[in-house]
Amino acid sequence: EEVFETRRQAPAPGKDFCQLLVTRREVIFRWWKISLRNECCESRPGEIKESQEDFLGDSSLHIQVAIVFGAKVLEHVLNLCRGNYDFLERLPVPLLLYIISFLELEDIARLSQVSRRFKMICNSNALWENIVENLCDTITTDMKELAQEIGWKKVFFTNRLQLQLQLRRRKQK
Numbered sequence: 001e002e003v004f005e006t007r008r009q010a011p012a013p014g015k016d017f018c019q020l021l022v023t024r025r026e027v028i029f030r031w032w033k034i035s036l037r038n039e040c041c042e043s044r045p046g047e048i049k050e051s052q053e054d055f056l057g058d059s060s061l062h063i064q065v066a067i068v069f070g071a072k073v074l075e076h077v078l079n080l081c082r083g084n085y086d087f088l089e090r091l092p093v094p095l096l097l098y099i100i101s102f103l104e105l106e107d108i109a110r111l112s113q114v115s116r117r118f119k120m121i122c123n124s125n126a127l128w129e130n131i132v133e134n135l136c137d138t139i140t141t142d143m144k145e146l147a148q149e150i151g152w153k154k155v156f157f158t159n160r161l162q163l164q165l166q167l168r169r170r171k172q173k
Contacts (some may be wrong), residue, residue: 027055038111052081101130128152
């Protein structure tokens with residue numbers, strides 16, 4: 001079972017394409033040479049596969065991971081190998097949407113900066129549709145159509161007068 005995965009291009013001069021994959025039992029570091037030079041065209045992708053326990057003691061692989069992915073990713077992978085999982089990150093999206101819909105706007109904005117996954121969830125139409133439905137008494141079919149067109153987040157942050165104007169324009173078309 002995949003626990004964590006990231007990909008990145010290594011820094012210059014190599015600029016190889018790299019992948020770091022953490023499963024429940026292993027840490028896998030893969031790389032592909034990216035070069036137009038003839039001597040590099042025939043080089044095959046490489047892979048280092050270690051148990052989580054072996055990875056914890058492999059300082060040379062730690063250095064490679066830190067160079068390519070950064071110190072924060074290395075620390076995160078080390079924590080995963082020690083059994084320190086971030087269970088909030090692993091919750092299913094529908095449950096996260098339900099939980100996030102109870103947060104204050106400032107907290108949603110901060111949560112969106114935590115990771116790519118939370119950024120996607122915090123800016124999703126599903127979350128903002130849920131928020132609008134919880135705060136509005138009635139949502140007309142015209143409003144729903146407008147929200148599908150411009151997005152629920154934009155509907156939420158647009159003032160009522162502007163929304164009414166946009167709805168009138170849609171009816172006139």
